[in-house]
Amino acid sequence: MTAALLTPPGAAAIAVVRIHGSGVGPFLAAHFSGRARIGRAVHGQLSDGNKVIDDPVVVLVDSCTADLNVHGGPWVVRATLDLLGRCGFAVESLATGAAQQASPAGGQAAAIHLAETSDALSREVLAALPHARTELAVRVVLAQPAAWEALLRSPPGREVIEALLADRTMQRILLTPTVAIVGPANVGKSTLANRLFGRQRSITADLPGTTRDWVGELANLEGVAVMLVDTPGIRRSDDVIEQTAIANAKDRVSTADAVVVVLDGARPFDDEQADVLRHHRGAIVAVNKSDVAPAWDVKLLGTDALPIAARTGTGIDRLTRAILVRLGCLDLRIDSPRCWTPRQREILHAIG
Structure with a gap:
């Protein structure tokens, strides 16, 4: 029985461990809470006795082969490999070629054999997995072999093919798009950023200029990882440091x-707010503090302006959906085929 780390060593979003041999079924039955099924991505807990190691997504390739898609922290990977070693698997990393115990299947050659996939799409999936930063993204990537098999078995019409070619969902979830929050000083940008981050990340205070530089960090928006950038408030100021920060944020x-x-x-809707709106035509507009008495009618901006209350969370769901629509990521159905490589585009053009 063999186990191979398919992804490079070191911290990452996801690490993929492929296990092979007659002991795959008994191992999963003893240590994985989910019921693994061939060709399906199954989420569950991986445990070593009473200790939970991780909550991976497991894909049973066939009755003797499975991919364990664990979180890529060094401790999680090490604990997973240690457990496999104690359960009789010969553990080897493809990146280093360093066997951690003797392998009856032939050492490094056996591990490399495990990495070889039956077709190009499977190799593309393996290459994409380390870039999937959320559980939903992992599920979408892992579902592609089955989705493409169904597509090729019953090719759709030209209209569907064109929609697949135009779809940029996979590029978005694999390349981490950037979402910038801009606005005048002290309108609640950092409070909104913290709400979208899901925790306190930006410092908030009822003082203009509290955010002195842009703050960027990953946020999970309904399964889509984005680099959320909270920028300094745009205002006139004699503070050289603050004005430099505002200028730098404009590049982001x-x-x-x-x-x-x-x-x-x-x-009141003053010149400061009007200037920001004028300089960012086409942006998503969120009018904050809808939980208090309004000083002006949001409808003056048109039907696309979204009233929100960053402090309480009111309207955040609508704003999140608006961001996903803008990114083209609102439709994240797992069973839909996606196109993200030139080879796949060639296939679709040939079908169409």
């Missing part, structure tokens, strides 16, 4: 995949 905003303009509905 100019290259962002989506921009959210935050306005303050509880203070």
